[in-house]
Amino acid sequence: MSVRVRFAPSPTGYLHIGSLRTALYNYLFAKHHGGVCILRIEDTDRTRFVEGAIEEQIESLRWAGVVFDEGPHVGGNYGPYVQSERFPLYREYGMKLVASGHAYYAFDTAEELDAMRQRQQNAGIAPKYDRATMRNQYTVGEAETQRLLAEQAPHVIRLKVPLTAEIRFHDEVRGDVVMHGREIDDQILLKSDGFPTYHLANVVDDHLMEITHVIRAEEWLPSTPKHVLLYEAFGWKPPVFAHLPLLLNPDRSKMSKRHGDVMVHDFRGKGYFPDALVNFVAFCGWNPGTEQEMFTLEELCSAFTLERVAKAGAVFDYKKLDWMNGEYLRKKDVAELTSALLPALQERRYPYIEPDYVSSVISLLRERVAFLHDITEFGDYLFGDVLQDVEGSALADLRADDAFVTALRAWRDTVTDEDLADHDRFKGLAEGAAAAGGLKLGKFMKPLRLVITHRDVGADLFPTLKLIGKRRCIERIDSFLS
Numbered sequence: 505m506s507v508r509v510r511f512a513p514s515p516t517g518y519l520h521i522g523s524l525r526t527a528l529y530n531y532l533f534a535k536h537h538g539g540v541c542i543l544r545i546e547d548t549d550r551t552r553f554v555e556g557a558i559e560e561q562i563e564s565l566r567w568a569g570v571v572f573d574e575g576p577h578v579g580g581n582y583g584p585y586v587q588s589e590r591f592p593l594y595r596e597y598g599m600k601l602v603a604s605g606h607a608y609y610a611f612d613t614a615e616e617l618d619a620m621r622q623r624q625q626n627a628g629i630a631p632k633y634d635r636a637t638m639r640n641q642y643t644v645g646e647a648e649t650q651r652l653l654a655e656q657a658p659h660v661i662r663l664k665v666p667l668t669a670e671i672r673f674h675d676e677v678r679g680d681v682v683m684h685g686r687e688i689d690d691q692i693l694l695k696s697d698g699f700p701t702y703h704l705a706n707v708v709d710d711h712l713m714e715i716t717h718v719i720r721a722e723e724w725l726p727s728t729p730k731h732v733l734l735y736e737a738f739g740w741k742p743p744v745f746a747h748l749p750l751l752l753n754p755d756r757s758k759m760s761k762r763h764g765d766v767m768v769h770d771f772r773g774k775g776y777f778p779d780a781l782v783n784f785v786a787f788c789g790w791n792p793g794t795e796q797e798m799f800t801l802e803e804l805c806s807a808f809t810l811e812r813v814a815k816a817g818a819v820f821d822y823k824k825l826d827w828m829n830g831e832y833l834r835k836k837d838v839a840e841l842t843s844a845l846l847p848a849l850q851e852r853r854y855p856y857i858e859p860d861y862v863s864s865v866i867s868l869l870r871e872r873v874a875f876l877h878d879i880t881e882f883g884d885y886l887f888g889d890v891l892q893d894v895e896g897s898a899l900a901d902l903r904a905d906d907a908f909v910t911a912l913r914a915w916r917d918t919v920t921d922e923d924l925a926d927h928d929r930f931k932g933l934a935e936g937a938a939a940a941g942g943l944k945l946g947k948f949m950k951p952l953r954l955v956i957t958h959r960d961v962g963a964d965l966f967p968t969l970k971l972i973g974k975r976r977c978i979e980r981i982d983s984f985l986s
């Protein structure tokens with residue numbers, strides 16, 4: 505049997521980083537097995553629908569490289585299946601369960617349900633639909649049910665949970681799960697407006713779309729016994745379930761909006777590379793069992809198995825993500841990085857941004873930063889002549905330091921283009937200049953960097969000054985001395 509999985513987001517907002525992980529694991533699992541991964545939009549809850557969310561989620565997935573195989577809306581990309589376009593189908597299946605006695609009509613009003621919950625709360629018991637006392641097909645009887653239906657009394661369809669049953673299923677990540685019927689609510693399947701709930705539409709679609717493995721977030725684990733009951737009621741074989749561990753903040757709280765930016769869109773905006781983010785997210789709850797940490801999407805596809813998905817919550821380590829982004833920055837093709845950086849440099853109206861030169865700057869500075877766009881700011885002294893302000897009195901102190909000024913003048917007066925092109929000559933020049941001021945080499949080089957770049961730190965001084973070039977070095981020294 506070939507593998508068929510689905511990613512089934514609800515369009516209630518932008519794509520959450522945890523949803524990217526769910527989508528990614530489904531995609532990797534499908535590709536690993538040569539199977540199919542489909543996209544299904546679960547928009548049964550119209551009250552939570554957010555305009556533009558579907559488009560944004562698909563775009564974020566595409567950016568990350570997660571694409572789908574199948575769906576009715578063919579375009580550059582496939583998909584998605586959209587549940588709101590299939591409502592009559594769910595109604596039809598819901599009514600089949602009424603006919604077979606696995607579901608029933610319930611006529612309770614909102615006030616009656618509120619009163620029931622209040623009674624339960626007062627009695628200190630968990631809220632759950634009380635089939636025996638409420639107004640439904642069983643308590644009002646068949647004739648009254650028909651009369652109420654004929655006069656179009658508002659009603660819902662509820663799942664008739666077998667109260668004495670033990671519901672068992674196996675989860676590929678969590679192991680065997682057992683729940684008792686009396687713990688499970690008589691879930692609403694069709695709402696009073698005739699629309700299906702998530703549970704009904706989800707199970708009907710997973711069956712009709714021949715889904716073999718349901719891989720989804722742990723928050724859906726409590727719903728799974730209801731789904732298992734639905735499969736039994738329909739007489740269908742349930743898919744294999746795998747519930748993915750929670751994503752946690754570094755303080756082990758659940759990763760949510762309240763803790764800052766958790767949307768894929770935010771990560772993209774901050775300048776993370778899609779392949780770095782995907783590589784990192786793949787490791788949030790899974791590991792390959794080897795030391796290898798850097799994986800392309802193709803490598804992830806071949807390495808990914810559900811057996812290596814962890815049960816325990818996965819801490820989202822932002823520092824590690826930044827480190828990984830930096831690793832990708834150092835590995836990527838410089839020409840590509842140059843094209844990506846140029847618009848930002850142009851926007852700043854930097855004068856020295858000829859592409860070959862920008863490529864050299866990127867090659868030099870990418871060892872030192874985690875994001876490509878950091879180079880825009882970090883390399884201001886390479887791209888332009890306006891240097892940042894130096895805090896405090898550091899420059900004034902240097903100007904008053906006779907030994908340093910003597911050494912600096914010696915360097916300025918003797919430097920040639922050849923000295924900046926050859927490392928040995930560069931070193932010889934610096935040693936000679938330092939000696940002229942009676943300074944040790946280190947006592948000369950650090951301040952020299954500060955004078956020419958207005959920074960304490962940066963890449964090695966030789967390649968840095970080589971890029972700045974003799975003319976600009978001398979201009980900066982002169983402006984320092986004057």
Ligand code: GLU
Nearest residue numbers: 512513514546706720724
């Ligand atoms: N629509 C559900 C969600 O938003 C999908 C749950 C499932 O995969 O079954 O996460």
